[in-house]
Amino acid sequence: METSEQREFVDKVHDLPLFKGVSDEEFTSLLAACKLTYYRRSEKVDYFQTPNEGLFIILRGMAEISITDDAGTSIILEAIQEGEIIGFSNIAYYLGEVNRPLDRHHLKMEVLEDSYCLQIPFSVVKQRLAYEAVRDALLKNMSTRLANVYASLGEQAKSAEEWGVSTPYVRRVEDLxxxxxxxxxxxxxxxxxxxxxxxxxxxxxxxxxxxxxxxxxxxxxxxxxxxxxxxxxxxxxxxxxxxxxxxxxxxxxxxxxxxxxxxxxxxxxxxxxxxxxxxxxxxxxxxxxxRDRGSMGILKTIEEASFNRLPVVKAAIYDVLSNLISDDISTIHTLEIITKLYDRLARHCVQSAIQALEQQGLGLPPVPFGWYQMGSGARGEQFMLTDQDHFLVYADVDEENAEQIHHYFAMLGEEIVVHLEQAGYTRCFGKMMSSEAIWRGSISQWQQRLRTWALKATDNYILLGYNFLSFRFLYGNASLDKHFSHMVQEQLKKSQTFLYYMAQQEQNKPIPQASQSFLALFKGKGKREVIDIKKHALFPLHHCLQILGVHKNIINRTPLQLVDGLVEKGELSVGFADDIRHAYEVALRTRIQMSWKKHLRNEKITTEIQFESLRQWERDELRTMLTTVHTLQTHLLAKL
The missing domain is CATH 3.10.580.10 (CBS-domain)
Known part of the structure; x- marks a missing residue:
């Protein structure tokens, strides 16, 4: 039986210029060739890899379209809302032109809110373009959209000329x-x-x-x-x-x-x-x-940084961070901005490492590969440069060339570490870096590695698993990333016992409830009451979300994306998810403010907080935050 929602979508499609004037029978036939797809908020979609994919129409929701060249440079073209069409760039091809204008570039769609999109294949588009009324309607739509795109690109080109001009990174409405x-x-x-x-x-x-x-x-x-x-x-x-x-x-x-x-x-x-x-x-x-006007200077600093000038980037990013903190921008927005800059810096370091090997006569990467971050950088929480956490994955190789390929990626792993170190990332004390054999390998080697961790499930392997599960793809071949992520999902499905042991570790590290003597577990030297914001709040929250995410087949997400995914899967209620988001922001804000003050005073940065130094409302906020983390921990243990 057709639902009211389906009926609503059908009516919206029927009212589109592309289908105006068709009979009910013909419309049903055309609609049967189309495909309705649901996309989650923040999901990224590679679009128009072939012209036969046709057009996309957003029936509900909103998306942002960007164009990316082979060098990875991305420009925002436009935001698409309900009822609007994606894919006008291919109309010339459908009308008989041989070449497509975007063959050497990639259109990407980032979903800004949960959306339903209808994909209309090339066969349907070509059939409807035979009618003059359809062509006229599409031409009017295309003309308006083209004007908007030109205006956007013109503004960005104008902004690009202003590199080096001092403009506030964070702007207010009166400036726009x-x-x-x-x-x-x-x-x-x-x-x-x-x-x-x-x-x-x-x-x-x-x-x-x-x-x-x-x-x-x-x-x-x-x-x-x-x-x-x-x-x-x-x-x-x-x-x-x-x-x-x-x-x-x-x-x-x-x-x-x-x-x-x-x-x-x-x-x-x-x-x-x-x-x-x-x-x-x-x-x-x-x-x-x-949107990029204020960041043009820092982006230029990153993109043009030679090996010797990499340390300059750190100082530039810290200047941006200082402005965001002094302007009292929300913690989540601050981290969104800073994470994008650090991501760009990390990609630049990887690309520079590849170029360094090429200059040494080792050539370019011999097979497709992917470079992944772990830890705070992968979770989008890195506000100041910390130690390195990353790994390398490359395509499976035949026996004949295996030794040569393994050697190349060993050299690349070390070169990446050197470049990141030059940029200000210290080497990881635990050696969780792609320069180490355990943190690089082919997809088959990684599969065997995950299987070993799951079968033995020692404390050390569980620790490695926690760090690994925060991974985020940052540079390399997108197809290989999909293959790798699928392999990880399949392997984790077979490793439920490993998840159980991970959950057991959380049981051994309880978070106190507000009804208990709240500070009993937080005793420091000299009987001063202290809390370690990472140990007692952020780590338990991350671990619980990671385990629940794997349990629901959700990986390769930031903590907030995991929360959204768990709500969608029915694992978390909407109200509880809001509590988790609030607790997460409180923990991050507390950590950032405390660490930044220590940085400015040139003191050693720790994550311990002395309760006696806090005001009453700050103590109450931390109590509420820890109660939420404890509830999440209890929820996990009840599941596993």
Missing amino acids: MNTPAITVYEDAAIEEIARIMVERSISSLMVVDQHERLTGIITEKDLVQRVIAQGSANSFIAKEIMTKKLYTVSRHDYYYEVLATMYKYGVKHLPVVEGERLVGVVTLSNLLSK
């Missing part, structure tokens, strides 16, 4: 908004609204009452759905077609707060208000076109 906002009164006619939009080249208008108070917004989408679709434009005024439910922002809000609001509510235009006064409007295009 269009002002003054273009307004119409509630009784304005449709003809006037359309004329203003065309003359001003804008895609939204603010609606105000006689007292100049904001009462609504009209976008191009409103015009299409509420006017053009009705076929009687003369009978409408602004008040009747405007969107009355408004989401507004302040001119003092930060860039990332505004972007989060847009993604959360699925809007592209936000009025900027000061009290009851309308002072401007900020659009998604504003944000996307300027």
Whole structure:
């Protein structure tokens, strides 16, 4: 039986220009050739590897499209919302052109919120393009989208010319908004609204009452759905077609707060208000076109850093971190920004290591490979450079060439360590680095290694397992990464006993409940009450999420992504997941603030906190955080 949701999707597809005018029988036949796919928030999709994949239409949700060249350079093209089409770049191919414009580049789609997308194959697109009305409708859609893309790229090119100019890394709405906002009164006619939009080249208008108070917004989408679709434009005024439910922002809000609001509510235009006064409007295009402006200087520093200048990058990133902390940006947003910079630095080090081997006469990597981070870097928690945690994986090789290939990757592993060390990453005391034989190998070698860890399950192997399970792919061949990740998932399915032993270790490291003598387990030297934020909070939280993730076949995720995945799988309730996210942010914020202060005072950085130095509300917050971690630990032990 067809569900209401399915019926909703079918109706949306039927109303698309691509399917206008077809009979019910023909529509059913065309729809049967299409494929409906669900994508999770933050999921990344490689798109248009072949032209036969056709077009994508977002039926529900939102995604961001970027284009990446072979060197890994990525540029944001646009954000796609409900009802919009992805894949216009292939229309020329469908109309008979031999070459595709993106054959030497890669389109990537990153899902910004849980989304349903309909894939329309080449066969269906080609069939519908035979009709003039369809071609005209697509041409209008493409023209608008092309204008938006050109505007975005133009802004990014303009920003690129400003490298070296001192601009704030974190911007507020007043730096981004269009002002003054273009307004119409509630009784304005449709003809006037359309004329203003065309003359001003804008895609939204603010609606105000006689007292100049904001009462609504009209976008191009409103015009299409509420006017053009009705076929009687003369009978409408602004008040009747405007969107009355408004989401507004302040001119003092930060860039990332505004972007989060847009993604959360699925809007592209936000009025900027000061009290009851309308002072401007900020659009998604504003944000996307300027998103990298403040980071241009640091990105240039990273990309152009020679081996001798790698230490300069650390100082530049620390300057960004200092600004974020002093501006009181949320911990999660701070780490999102800093992680992207560290990721870029790490990739640069790997690429430079490959070039160094080539200059030594060893050539390029002989087989596809992948380089993975572990530890805080993989979890997206690294705010200051720490020790190295990483490993190498490469394709299986035949016996004849095995020795030569193993030797190459041994050399590459050591060269990567040297470059990372030069950039400021200290060598791992436990030698969990790709320079060590145990942390590099072919896919088959890694499979045997995981099997050994699971069968023996010693304390040392469990420790290795914990570190390994935080892995995140950062550089190399994407197809090999998929093969490797699939192998890991299959191997872990066969290793339930190993998971049980990992859970048992958590049972031996209990987190105190608030109802207990809370500080009883946190006694330090001289009977001072202390807590180790890593040992007593972050590590137990990470381990519990890792084990639950493996239990539900979820790997290669950051902690917050694991929480989202466990909610989706029904393992965690929405309310409990919110508590975990809050506890996670409290633990991270506490660690960052404490460590940064010690860094500024040039003191040894530790993760221990003396309770006597905290204010009462800070103690209460830590109590609540630890109670949540204890509850998560109890939940895990009940499962396994």
